[in-house]
Amino acid sequence: MKNKSKILFIFMILLTMLFTACTSTNQKEVKPDDSKTQQGEIKTDEGKSSSDSKVNIVFRDGVTALTLAKMMDEKAIENINYDMVASPDVLTSKVLNKEADIAIVPSNFAATAYNKGLGYKIVGTSVWGNAYILSKDESVKTLADIKGKKLTLFAKGLTPDLMTRFALKSNGIDPDKDVEMEYLSSPTEIAPAFLGGKADIVVAPEPMATAITLKDEKAVRLASLNEEAKKAGMENGYPQATLIVKEELIEKDKDLVDTIIASYENSIKWAVENKEGLATLSEMYELGVQKPAVIKGLENMNIGNFVITSTKDYDKYFEILKEDNPQNIGGKIPDLNAYYEK
Structure with a gap:
């Protein structure tokens, strides 16, 4: 045991x-x-x-x-x-x-x-x-617009997932009901999925997020998970x-x-x-x-x-x-x- x-x-x-x-x-x-x-x-x-x-x-x-x-x-x-x-x-x-x-x-x-x-x-x-929610869906202007959309991320049950869920809940979004959460097996799959057209909204850490925005001019930073943590009372965000x-x-x-x-x-x-x-x-x-x-x-x-x-x-x-x-x-x-x- x-x-x-x-x-x-x-x-x-x-x-x-x-x-x-x-x-x-x-x-x-x-x-x-x-x-x-x-x-x-x-x-x-x-x-x-x-x-x-x-x-x-x-x-x-x-x-x-x-x-x-x-x-x-x-x-x-x-x-x-x-x-x-x-x-x-x-x-x-x-x-x-x-x-x-x-x-x-x-x-x-x-x-x-x-x-x-x-x-x-x-x-x-x-x-x-330093993880960000990136989007190239032109109908999504704010975090609230994610409702009814698919959000592609990684590490189910671990920090990227938990802080994403925390950000969504802080904005009145139920991640289990209002969003289709698609989990990939590895963070290295995020960029290919986004750049290859298989995902329009993703969670990406740095420096991957910057690499994505450099390769796809339509990619925008919809939200910073750290900034969302600050809004919830963390002075510097999450360590x-x-x-x-x-x-x-x-x-x-x-x-x-x-x-x-x-x-x-x-x-x-x-x-x-x-x-x-x-x-x-x-x-x-x-x-x-x-x-x-x-x-x-x-x-x-x-x-x-x-x-x-x-x-x-x-x-x-x-x-x-x-x-x-x-x-x-x-x-x-x-x-x-x-x-x-x-």
């Missing part, structure tokens, strides 16, 4: 990681021992750092990687291994196996990691909700990608942790203010977001507002996920002890 529970727990984590992480438009599979890393990396046969002083930062390619671009390029802090992975299961395993000293993960997994006692603290959010830090590292060298956090905050700020430079670094380091998508779509990726001044947005977001299934966040809304204090 215990084995079955353990398998179910890991399966739930893999599902949530797959669909809440930021989606890349041009991903290539990266195996655990092929993870892209920056200068100074030292690995053993197990893929772990061979130096106790080396801090392993693990993150997904795509929008999340953009937040680290300047920090990686400057190499201002020595003994950091930037471990970029292209699949959610690799990211999950590195946190579960505690290979990650620092990781940028979907926020619901950050809650799960804390609730399951994995030994990580929540530091802040660097990417807020999509969260940085977590291993408690062991905090106890060992809190000053170093604070230095890394400060450098990361500067990297985020630079990314928001320098789209041309960011696009160049994305191409240089193969971060998984094509240069045109960075230039045209950066403002829609919702990078920024990293520092936590209140847990209100987290609590509201976690409550939405918990109402659907408590296991979406590991059973309960994390208490204040889950959050890192400078």
